[in-house]
Amino acid sequence: xxxxxxSDTTALLGRSLRHIMRSPDTIITTTIMPIAFLLLFxxxxxxxxxxxxxxxxxxxxxxxxxxxxxxxVAYTAYRLFLDMKGGIFERFQSMPIARSSVLWAHxxxxxxxxxxxxxxxxxxxxxxxxxxxxxxxxxxxxxxxMLLFTLALTWLAIIPGLTAKTVEGASAFSYPLxxxxxxxxxxxxTDSMSGPVRFFAEHQPVTAIVNAIRALFDQQPVGTDxxxxxxxxxxxxxxxxxxxxRIYRRKVS
Amino acid sequence: MTTLQAHAPAIHxxxxxxxxxxxxxxxxxxxxxxxxxxxALLGSNGAGKTTAVKILSTLLKADAGTAxxxxxxxxxxxxxxxxxxxxxxxxxxxxxVLSGRENLMLVxxxxxxxxxxxxxDDLLARFSLTEAGGRRVGTYSGGMRRxxxxxMSLIGxxxxxxxxxxxxxxxxxxxxxxxDAVKELAGRGTTVLLTTQYLDEAEQLADRIAILHxxxxxxxxxxxxxxxxxxxxxxxxxxxxxxxxDVFLSLVGTPGKAS
Numbered sequence: 001x002x003x004x005x006x007s008d009t010t011a012l013l014g015r016s017l018r019h020i021m022r023s024p025d026t027i028i029t030t031t032i033m034p035i036a037f038l039l040l041f042x043x044x045x046x047x048x049x050x051x052x053x054x055x056x057x058x059x060x061x062x063x064x065x066x067x068x069x070x071x072x073v074a075y076t077a078y079r080l081f082l083d084m085k086g087g088i089f090e091r092f093q094s095m096p097i098a099r100s101s102v103l104w105a106h107x108x109x110x111x112x113x114x115x116x117x118x119x120x121x122x123x124x125x126x127x128x129x130x131x132x133x134x135x136x137x138x139x140x141x142x143x144x145x146m147l148l149f150t151l152a153l154t155w156l157a158i159i160p161g162l163t164a165k166t167v168e169g170a171s172a173f174s175y176p177l178x179x180x181x182x183x184x185x186x187x188x189x190t191d192s193m194s195g196p197v198r199f200f201a202e203h204q205p206v207t208a209i210v211n212a213i214r215a216l217f218d219q220q221p222v223g224t225d226x227x228x229x230x231x232x233x234x235x236x237x238x239x240x241x242x243x244x245x246r247i248y249r250r251k252v253s
Numbered sequence: 254m255t256t257l258q259a260h261a262p263a264i265h266x267x268x269x270x271x272x273x274x275x276x277x278x279x280x281x282x283x284x285x286x287x288x289x290x291x292x293a294l295l296g297s298n299g300a301g302k303t304t305a306v307k308i309l310s311t312l313l314k315a316d317a318g319t320a321x322x323x324x325x326x327x328x329x330x331x332x333x334x335x336x337x338x339x340x341x342x343x344x345x346x347x348x349x350v351l352s353g354r355e356n357l358m359l360v361x362x363x364x365x366x367x368x369x370x371x372x373x374d375d376l377l378a379r380f381s382l383t384e385a386g387g388r389r390v391g392t393y394s395g396g397m398r399r400x401x402x403x404x405m406s407l408i409g410x411x412x413x414x415x416x417x418x419x420x421x422x423x424x425x426x427x428x429x430x431x432x433d434a435v436k437e438l439a440g441r442g443t444t445v446l447l448t449t450q451y452l453d454e455a456e457q458l459a460d461r462i463a464i465l466h467x468x469x470x471x472x473x474x475x476x477x478x479x480x481x482x483x484x485x486x487x488x489x490x491x492x493x494x495x496x497x498x499d500v501f502l503s504l505v506g507t508p509g510k511a512s
Contacts, residue, residue: 011363018355022350023350091341091342092363
């Protein structure tokens with residue numbers, strides 16, 4: 001690690017954050033879809049979905065939070081792609097800066113942008129009647145899971161950001177991620193699904209993560225879900241981080 | 254700086270080769286650039302100019318041959334080379350969302366200099382961009398962007414500057430602005446390697462000119478030396494018509510530095 005890693009990353013982070021502040025539409029676009037899902041499912045379909053005793057919005061929010069991040073990281077790939085296309089990436093690489101700081105600045109920017117989007121979505125959910133008696137520790141645990149999840153999806157987004165040939169290609173990877181919660185316990189309980197779908201839903205990461213967050217909000221015991229959720233997040237993070245760094249090193253060497 | 258470095262050429266290239274899959278872009282390129290001089294690499298599109306610049310600025314690895322910049326080998330001492338150079342690529346490498354001043358401050362920070370704000374203000378004044386300094390670069394004209402781009406390259410006073418087709422796509426006025434900036438640079442002792450496909454640009458600016466053709470340097474010399482390669486000048490009487498550029502410039506006004 002270069003001795004300038006932190007100061008270089010900070011300088012580049014400042015640059016990307018200015019981009020976000022000057023085009024807040026990326027935050028708005030990120031939050032529109034999850035908020036639309038919230039409205040649609042709570043006010044249209046929710047009445048017909050049986051999830052137990054609580055309000056449907058309480059049941060739905062954890063899955064919506066994951067969708068928010070999945071749609072947010074599309075912009076991470078997009079921003080990195082634009083830097084790669086324009087001359088600015090080459091300018092940075094020809095300067096005496098820490099080599100990986102260009103990527104880390106994008107990663108940290110992605111975290112900040114997603115945190116803002118998540119706060120917006122939670123505020124809308126509160127307006128729609130979402131309530132949780134969760135204490136500080138439970139909220140911190142939710143924040144921790146969301147942070148890990150965001151980091152994992154962000155490093156996943158770095159890969160198309162580095163390799164895509166077109167803008168569409170850079171963000172297309174996020175569509176299946178946004179769709180994945182539909183095949184999980186995010187919208188409806190898995191026991192209402194048919195055989196193979198149910199098997200898939202019960203063994204894919206979204207269900208474990210959603211169940212863990214739901215239990216934390218609900219002040220229920222989190223059981224094994226939280227460990228499965230953490231294992232998925234950390235496992236994915238390690239794998240995609242390794243891949244992204246390898247691709248990056250090949251690009252910049 | 255050691256005496257060895259002071260005497261060695263600022264850029265030394267020997268037997269440089271680079272292929273992209275089956276396409277041989279550089280087939281053994283040799284040239285030296287003396288300290289403080291302007292060296293023009295002249296060639297048509299696809300001649301390999303940009304590839305050569307990318308290798309010299311550590312963005313690409315050569316397949317064979319050696320190259321050193323400011324006494325440092327580009328492959329083995331890439332970090333030292335990066336400390337010694339700056340690159341202005343073919344497309345203005347500026348951040349359109351940031352203002353001109355913020356662009357300059359960002360580069361000053363990344364070069365780990367003190368007082369980025371003052372450095373930015375000095376350069377804005379030097380390149381007649383003070384008024385535009387607070388505006389987003391997205392609103393700049395092509396010439397202003399290029400000037401900003403070159404100003405960003407000067408931060409930290411790197412001894413060697415690469416300008417890859419600095420005037421491609423610019424209107425005549427903006428071209429002259431860029432030329433003035435390059436001349437000023439060389440006046441301060443900076444070594445400039447510039448690539449161009451415009452003959453008049455090389456003629457205007459360069460101390461030495463090398464013609465890169467199909468991956469090889471086919472001629473390398475001063476303008477006078479190059480002219481001697483042609484048949485001796487004939488004396489002919491031709492009525493001198495104004496060029497379209499003369500007409501254009503006289504109609505829109507001679508470009509001053511402040512525009």
